Amino acid sequence: MFALARLMVVGFVVLTVIYVCLSLYSRAVRKGKLRAQWHEGPQEQTLDAFLDEGLEDYDKSLRRKLILSVYVIPVILVSVVIYLTNFS
């Protein structure tokens, strides 16, 4: 049980680092795009209001939730490897 616990703890820490980095990166990319959009657009709102609104939409988006697959994919991968090694 100790080995499994160790794998899970180390895995969780590593994946959390990846998750946080990816989240920040993805949000920054979206912010950059929104800024470019504002500069091209009619500029009816202030830049800050436009960015806040856009990022709020982003926070609810599917793309942000897809980053959670950082946790899901390794678990699936390990399950598949366990099946292939031991039961096939």
Next chain:
Amino acid sequence: MFGFIRWTFWITIWVLIAGVFHYTLPQVDIVRITDTYEKRQDFGENSLFWAQADTGTDGTLTNRDVFFIQTRRVKGDVMVYRNEDTGWGWPPYFKFDTSNLQAEAGDLKSAEDDARYVAIKHYGWRNEFLTIFPNAISVRAVDGPDASKGIAWVNIFIITIFLTVVYGIWVRWRRFRIARIDPTMEAIEDDLAEASGAVSSWFGTWRKKN
């Protein structure tokens, strides 16, 4: 001189990386299983090259019994494989079915005049000086000594991913160096050159004037 050190460093790093992959990634041998046995192992300097005790058992003891599979390869030489759980540890094969694999291997045993060939998937190295053995992952019966080993898709996939990541890091590092470090270093060198010019001209004032 500096170039020589740099080349030595990078060649060493890449040989080590290649070694880790060659040790860890699965390979397939076509063999004839001649016998199976188990033997107590007292791990010493070679303990790095042994995997874990069976998952769930007390893994803290200094020695334990290990299963082995004795084979003769198609080429004619012998190869002995160990058969150990990798459990939840490294390398990530998540192998828990060691005893089942030993039963399968025992079942596929054959003599030379009535040979049955099997494909044995394994990782690791055999080295007589360290007493280390490759770890068997799976066995399956094949038609004959010329049976195909299959294409190593997993190895191709993992190495491709690894090289892609390395290339990605390298490109970014190079861009960062050209943009940030090189100009700074040049500025420092320029400053140094200017400063040394100033110092030598100051020394010049000491020299005898002709």
